[in-house]
Amino acid sequence: MEQMLSAVRGHSGVLELAPQAGSEHPEVSWGDFFFYYAPDGEVPRNRQPFATITTKDYPDDSASQLDAPGRWRLNLHVGPKIFTDLVGYPPASIDTTALDYSAEDTFLPHPLYGAYGWIAVVNPGPATTTRALDALREAHLADQRRVERRRS
DSSP states (O other): OHHHHHHHHTSTTEEEEOOOTTSSSOGGGTTOEEEEEOTTSOOOSSSOOSEEEEOSOBTTBOTTOTTSTTOOEEEEEOHHHHHHHHHSSOGGGOOGGGOOTTOBSOOEEOTTTGGGTEEEEESOOTTTHHHHHHHHHHHHHHHHHHHHHHHO
């Protein structure tokens, strides 16, 4: 996880939201990481992060079995083209009945947001780390372009 955290923190204009116990953020989010392109340092109120790291199951998102020790998941909004490159089919073709969302070191559609161009990797390892780092950079650049386009 440290390699992914270090990589995303190294991109320009990244704002990291890492809710901790006792913070004003919902308890379910404590210990997770949310990344936005926000060079002004303000958490955006009108859009989702471009990447997250999830360290546990959520009430509506438990298919990755993140409550087991040592498990975490990288989630990236990559859009339809990169999604297709990584998982082998477009977001519109997801067959949730044929997927094992708990598989490690494998690019998968995000269990909830795959249809919107989100991919997920549980415990990235030798098979996915290099490409995940590339996809992380691409997700950051795409978010930066969206923000800059809205400003102009």
